[in-house]
Amino acid sequence: MKEALQNIQRTADELIAKATDAAAVDELRVRFLGKKGELTAILKQMGKLSAEERPVIGALANEVREAITADITRRTKELEDAALQARLAGEEIDVTLPGSMPAVGKRHPFEQVLNELKEIFLGMGFDIVAGPEVELDHYNFEMLNMPKSHPARDTQDTFYFTENVLLRTQTSPMQIRTMEKQQPPIRIICPGRVYRSDAVDATHSPIFHQCEGLVVDKGITFSDLKGTLELFIKKLYGEDTRVRFRPHHFPYTEPSAEMDMSCFKCGGKGCSMCKGEGWIEILGCGMVHPKVLENCGIDPEVYSGFAFGVGLERIAMMRYGIDDMRLLYENDLRFLNQF
Ligand code: DAH
Numbered sequence: 535m536k537e538a539l540q541n542i543q544r545t546a547d548e549l550i551a552k553a554t555d556a557a558a559v560d561e562l563r564v565r566f567l568g569k570k571g572e573l574t575a576i577l578k579q580m581g582k583l584s585a586e587e588r589p590v591i592g593a594l595a596n597e598v599r600e601a602i603t604a605d606i607t608r609r610t611k612e613l614e615d616a617a618l619q620a621r622l623a624g625e626e627i628d629v630t631l632p633g634s635m636p637a638v639g640k641r642h643p644f645e646q647v648l649n650e651l652k653e654i655f656l657g658m659g660f661d662i663v664a665g666p667e668v669e670l671d672h673y674n675f676e677m678l679n680m681p682k683s684h685p686a687r688d689t690q691d692t693f694y695f696t697e698n699v700l701l702r703t704q705t706s707p708m709q710i711r712t713m714e715k716q717q718p719p720i721r722i723i724c725p726g727r728v729y730r731s732d733a734v735d736a737t738h739s740p741i742f743h744q745c746e747g748l749v750v751d752k753g754i755t756f757s758d759l760k761g762t763l764e765l766f767i768k769k770l771y772g773e774d775t776r777v778r779f780r781p782h783h784f785p786y787t788e789p790s791a792e793m794d795m796s797c798f799k800c801g802g803k804g805c806s807m808c809k810g811e812g813w814i815e816i817l818g819c820g821m822v823h824p825k826v827l828e829n830c831g832i833d834p835e836v837y838s839g840f841a842f843g844v845g846l847e848r849i850a851m852m853r854y855g856i857d858d859m860r861l862l863y864e865n866d867l868r869f870l871n872q873f
Pocket residue numbers: 703704705706746747784786787817818819820840841842843844
């Protein structure tokens with residue numbers, strides 16, 4: 535019997551050491567220590583032993599049980615540790631790997647130029663105002679000295695909702711809205727979207743942007759207009775840029791002018807950008823018509839002012855040498871990433 539017990543212990547030792555998972559270990563526990571197990575089977579035969587042998591074999595059987603139990607506990611712990619290590623190794627995170635960069639966008643070239651323009655005028659003490667894109671005929675035309683029959687309306691065909699409600703064709707109505715609300719001194723710019731019934735091509739779009747400017751105060755003269763606009767252009771395009779004023783007509787200014795700047799590309803020699811002229815038309819401007827001041831309750835005997843309107847697409851295209859306006863709207867990243 536003693537031998538049988540020693541055999542059991544040896545076999546159990548070997549098999550437990552070889553077990554590779556918790557289930558296998560548990561099977562061995564049942565096989566050796568369970569109610570129908572091998573050790574129990576031996577203990578059941580103890581009755582056959584002599585009184586002297588019984589305590590000796592009993593003690594040995596206990597030792598074997600304890601040894602096998604200890605084996606099982608140790609092996610179970612080993613297997614658990616190994617499983618944990620394997621899991622940790624599988625989950626390993628390399629914190630030194632570079633992260634994946636989210637794609638960060640940047641400002642649209644158009645907005646970059648707009649921000650520059652705003653900075654320039656803020657620096658000269660202007661406020662920035664915004665107005666409605668759905669406008670009344672009253673503000674878009676009537677109050678600007680363009681009554682229903684005025685031929686200047688024809689150059690600004692637009693989208694009407696009703697006879698009196700339309701998409702604004704210019705930012706000039708904001709002159710009126712500002713002067714109605716506020717007495718001089720007034721110094722504002724108003725950048726924003728405008729609409730005209732034009733077909734899309736390299737230089738036209740039914741939706742485009744303008745920036746209006748208005749200064750009204752005592753003693754404002756045409757030289758204030760020239761000085762302000764020349765400074766604006768030099769800040770935007772560089773100190774060497776020259777400007778010139780050509781007489782023009784706008785119903786809401788008197789006198790009126792168009793301002794040209796020396797071509798940013800050839801410096802005035804003449805190239806494809808300026809169509810050989812050396813000059814590029816950049817904005818419309820003039821002294822606010824006395825009638826317009828009067829319309830807004832401002833006394834033209836006391837106050838005078840100047841106004842201008844500049845196309846923002848134009849400004850951006852010249853700033854970056856872009857020759858097709860459509861590129862500004864298409865949001866093609868290959869194009870946009872160049873700026
Ligand atoms: N509103 C004009 C246009 O859309 C631009 C303009 C010209 C605005 C002269 C003005 C101005 O304020 O004084 O073409």
